Amino acid sequence: DGGITQSPKYLFRKEGQNVTLSCEQNLNHDAMYWYRQDPGQGLRLIYYSQIVNDFQKGDIAEGYSVSREKKESFPLTVTSAQKNPTAFYLCASSIGARNEQFFGPGTRLTVL
Amino acid sequence: EDQVTQSPEALRLQEGESSSLNCSYTVSGLRGLFWYRQDPGKGPEFLFTLYSAGEEKEKERLKATLTKKESFLHITAPKPEDSATYLCAVQARGYSTLTFGKGTMLLVSP
Numbered sequence: 412d413g414g415i416t417q418s419p420k421y422l423f424r425k426e427g428q429n430v431t432l433s434c435e436q437n438l439n440h441d442a443m444y445w446y447r448q449d450p451g452q453g454l455r456l457i458y459y460s461q462i463v464n465d466f467q468k469g470d471i472a473e474g475y476s477v478s479r480e481k482k483e484s485f486p487l488t489v490t491s492a493q494k495n496p497t498a499f500y501l502c503a504s505s506i507g508a509r510n511e512q513f514f515g516p517g518t519r520l521t522v523l
Numbered sequence: 524e525d526q527v528t529q530s531p532e533a534l535r536l537q538e539g540e541s542s543s544l545n546c547s548y549t550v551s552g553l554r555g556l557f558w559y560r561q562d563p564g565k566g567p568e569f570l571f572t573l574y575s576a577g578e579e580k581e582k583e584r585l586k587a588t589l590t591k592k593e594s595f596l597h598i599t600a601p602k603p604e605d606s607a608t609y610l611c612a613v614q615a616r617g618y619s620t621l622t623f624g625k626g627t628m629l630l631v632s633p
Contacts, residue, residue, distance in 0.1 A: 415566075442619065453527070453623035454567075454610070461619060469620065501566050509619055511557055514566035 414438065415515035417502050422520045424489070424496070432487045432518045434502035443485035444503040444512060447471060454501065460485055461507075489520065497522045525550045527624035529611050535630045536601055544596040544627045546611030556594050557621065558587050559610040567610055601631045 415436045424430045434443065442461045446454040456469030460479040474493025479485055485504075489496045499519050503512040528547045536542055548556065555574050559567035571580045573589040580587050584605065586597040596609055608628045612621040 417566075444620075451625065453625045454612075454621075455623075456620055459620060499564075503566075509554060509614065511555075511569050511572050512621065513569055514559075517564070517566045519564075 415502060415504055415513060417500075417515040417518050419518060420516065422518055424520065424522050426522055427491045429488055429490050430520065432489070432500055432502075432520070434485045434487065434515060435483055436504045436515075437483060438504060438506075438513070439482070440504035440506050440513075441482070442505045442507060442510075442512075443479070444505075445469075445475075445477065445485070445487045446501045446503065448499040448501060448517075457487065496520055525613060525615055525622040527611055527613055527622050529609075529624035529627050531627060532625070533628040533630070535632065536598075538602055538631055538633050539600045541597070541599045541601070543598070544609055544629070546594040546596070546624055547592060548594070548611075548613045549592075550613050550615045550622070552616035554614045554616040554618070556589055557612045557614070558594070558596055559612070561608045561610055561626070563608075570609075598629070601629075603631050603633050605629065606631045 418433045444459040445457040458477040460466035476488045501517045502515040505512045526549045530545045558570040561567040571587040576591045584599050588595045608626040610626045612623040
């Protein structure tokens with residue numbers, strides 16, 4: 412079955428710690444994206460990558476970092492510099508940058 | 524700056540009571556408008572892409588339409604399993620990212 416997987420489903424972090432969220436896809440998609448979703452707000456783009464070894468900042472990149480070493484994988488690190496990291500994080504992929512995006516199941520991050 | 528406004532924020536229907544959700548947008552040249560369904564605690568599920576004014580697409584009880592300024596998601600004879608948040612997003616020509624609205628939360632009561 413082709414799809415997008417995100418792990419873990421729930422993640423708890425202490426203030427001052429960096430955490431890495433995993434996103435893997437076996438759809439052979441070139442483009443991958445990370446979004447943040449907060450209650451009452453639309454999805455906001457954190458980072459996106461259209462090709463391996465290349466990525467661009469989205470609207471709210473501060474306090475986050477990414478890498479794209481493999482086509483299938485696009486991990487997101489939430490650093491201690493992110494002031495309000497508690498949120499629902501969604502990873503998506505698309506065949507090309509101008510095609511519909513398909514989403515993973517999400518990771519809920521809570522800072523304790 | 525691209526903007527997407529969805530209305531109403533929440534909608535409660537009785538089973539079988541048809542209605543429409545609205546997505547108004549401003550974009551510097553529309554490449555595509557996308558509709559998604561999101562269940563609580565889950566990732567959005569892709570429903571439709573619309574590319575040009577006058578285009579319509581259907582899937583079961585859902586029909587999406589597009590004009591130059593807005594899109595409608597018509598829900599005919601809804602069932603309780605249609606309860607979800609419906610998200611609208613636009614992509615501007617020449618860009619690879621989407622701008623999302625805040626969504627409409629639909630509750631269908633039996």
